[in-house]
Amino acid sequence: MVLALLVPLGEVADESAHLLRAVALLDGQVVGHRETVTYSDGVARPAAGVTVDPAWEVVSRGRPPAPDKVPVPEPMPAPGAPAFLPLYTIGTYFPGFYVPAALGTGAGAALGLGHAGAARLGRLANAAAYGLLGLAALALARRGRALLFGVLVLPMGLSLAASFNQDALMIAACALAAALLTGEEAWRRRLAALLIALVVLAKPPYAAIAAMLLVPLPPRFWKNPVLWRRVLTALLVVLPGALWILYTTTSVATPVPRLAYEAGPLWTGPRPATFLGTDTRAQAGVLLADPSLLLTLPASCLFGLKRALTLAAGAIGLFGWADRPLPAAVYAAWGAGLIGLALLCGPALRLRRADLALLALGALVTAWLVALSQYLSWTDVGEVRIYGPQGRYVLPLIPMLALAVAPRPDATLAPRMRWTVALGAAVAALDLVVVSLAAARMY
Numbered sequence: 308m309v310l311a312l313l314v315p316l317g318e319v320a321d322e323s324a325h326l327l328r329a330v331a332l333l334d335g336q337v338v339g340h341r342e343t344v345t346y347s348d349g350v351a352r353p354a355a356g357v358t359v360d361p362a363w364e365v366v367s368r369g370r371p372p373a374p375d376k377v378p379v380p381e382p383m384p385a386p387g388a389p390a391f392l393p394l395y396t397i398g399t400y401f402p403g404f405y406v407p408a409a410l411g412t413g414a415g416a417a418l419g420l421g422h423a424g425a426a427r428l429g430r431l432a433n434a435a436a437y438g439l440l441g442l443a444a445l446a447l448a449r450r451g452r453a454l455l456f457g458v459l460v461l462p463m464g465l466s467l468a469a470s471f472n473q474d475a476l477m478i479a480a481c482a483l484a485a486a487l488l489t490g491e492e493a494w495r496r497r498l499a500a501l502l503i504a505l506v507v508l509a510k511p512p513y514a515a516i517a518a519m520l521l522v523p524l525p526p527r528f529w530k531n532p533v534l535w536r537r538v539l540t541a542l543l544v545v546l547p548g549a550l551w552i553l554y555t556t557t558s559v560a561t562p563v564p565r566l567a568y569e570a571g572p573l574w575t576g577p578r579p580a581t582f583l584g585t586d587t588r589a590q591a592g593v594l595l596a597d598p599s600l601l602l603t604l605p606a607s608c609l610f611g612l613k614r615a616l617t618l619a620a621g622a623i624g625l626f627g628w629a630d631r632p633l634p635a636a637v638y639a640a641w642g643a644g645l646i647g648l649a650l651l652c653g654p655a656l657r658l659r660r661a662d663l664a665l666l667a668l669g670a671l672v673t674a675w676l677v678a679l680s681q682y683l684s685w686t687d688v689g690e691v692r693i694y695g696p697q698g699r700y701v702l703p704l705i706p707m708l709a710l711a712v713a714p715r716p717d718a719t720l721a722p723r724m725r726w727t728v729a730l731g732a733a734v735a736a737l738d739l740v741v742v743s744l745a746a747a748r749m750y
Contacts, residue, residue: 310469311430317369319470324397326471329409331357339398346378354393362386399555401508404473407436437468440479448486451709462624485706507548512676517541518669522662574689605678621698663711
C-alpha cells in the first residue's frame with residue numbers, strides 16, 4: 308500500500324503501457340490493434356497499441372520521452388479525446404491479469420477522482436488482488452509455505468503488485484497453483500490447471516511451467532497411465548496460449564521502433580543492412596544460420612557471472628526502470644535468509660529427485676524460451692547479446708520448487724518451523740521498514 312501511494316506513476320517497469328492496457332480494457336478493447344504512426348525520425352511505421360485518452364499516458368509518464376534515443380510518435384496526441392497510442396508487445400498480451408487494476412481505475416473514474424486518483428485506486432486494486440491470491444496460496448499449501456511466503460514478499464514482487472504491471476499477478480497465480488498442487492484432490496488440480504493456463508495465456512514463453520501438473524511422478528512413471536493423463540492435461544493447458552500467440556503474432560504484433568541502425572555482427576545477410584526497428588523474421592534467420600546460437604545466446608544471458616548477479620539483484624528488487632537499487636542490507640538479508648531457510652529446513656525435508664529434475668528442466672526451458680523471445684522481439688537484429696531479460700522474470704518459476712520436497716516422516720519439525728517462521732518474519736519486517744524508507748528516499 309505504501310508503494311502504491313508513494314512511488315510516482317510510471318516509475319515501475321513498463322507501468323505506463325500496462326496502465327493504458329488496463330484503461331483500454333475498460334473500453335472493451337480486449338487486445339490491441341495496428342495503426343500506422345509517424346515518429347520523431349520522420350518515418351511512418353505500423354504499431355500495435357490501443358485507443359484511449361492521452362491524458363492517461365501523460366499522468367503515467369514517469370520520465371519525459373527521449374526522441375534522440377528511441378523514436379516517439381510525433382506529434383504526441385493531445386489529451387482530451389481518444390487517440391491511438393503505441394504499446395508494441397504489451398498491446399498483444401492477454402487481458403486476464405489486467406482486470407483488477409482496470410476495475411479499480413474504472414471505480415476511481417466513476418467517483419470523480421481524476422486521472423491520477425483513479426490510477427492510484429487501480430494500483431491499490433492490483434495490490435489487493437495480489438494479496439488475496441497470496442493469502443489463498445498460504446492457506447491452501449500443505450507444504451512449502453516458507454518458500455511461497457518468501458517469493459510473495461520479495462521487494463520486487465511487492466513493487467510490481469503496487470503497480471499496473473501484470474507480472475505481479477502472474478507470480479501470485481504461480482504461487483497459488485503450486486500451493487494447490489501440494490494436495491491430490493481433483494478440484495485442486497483443476498483449479499491449478501486453470502491458473503497455469505492463465506499464466507501461459509499472459510506470456511506463452513512460460514508454457515513449460517505446466518510441468519507442475521505432472522508431479523508427483525507415479526512409480527514406473529514411463530508406463531503409468533496416470534502420467535499420460537497428466538501429460539494430456541498439460542498439453543490442453545498450454546494450447547490456449549499457443550493459439551493466442553499465433554493470433555496476436557499474425558494480427559496484432561508489430562516491430563518495436565528503433566533509430567536507424569546497421570545489423571550486428573551475427574547478421575549473415577548482405578550489407579549494408581539498415582533496420583528501423585526489431586525484426587523477428589530477420590532474427591529467426593540469424594538463429595537458423597547458426598543453430599548453436601539457440602543455446603549459446605541464452606546461456607551467456609542467463610549464466611554469465613556478471614549477468615547472473617544482475618538477474619539475482621533484479622529478482623530481489625530493482626526499482627524504477629531497473630535503475631534504482633535498494634540498500635545493500637536488503638540484498639544481504641535476502642541472501643542470508645535463503646541460506647538460513649535451507650539450513651533450517653534441509654534436515655527435515657527430503658528431495659523427490661525425479662520431481663526436482665522434471666521441475667528444474669521446466670524452469671530451465673522456460674528461462675530459455677523467455678530469453679529467446681526477447682532476442683526475437685526486443686533485440687536489434689544480429690546483436691551478440693540479448694536485450695531485456697530481468698530478474699523479475701524468474702519469480703514465477705520459484706514456487707515450482709515447493710513441489711519437489713516433502714517432510715521426512717521421522718523428522719521433528721516443530722522446533723525448526725518456529726525458527727523458520729521467525730526468520731521469514733524478520734526478513735518481511737525488514738522489507739516493511741527498509742523498503743518503504745528506501746522508496747521514500749528515491750522519490
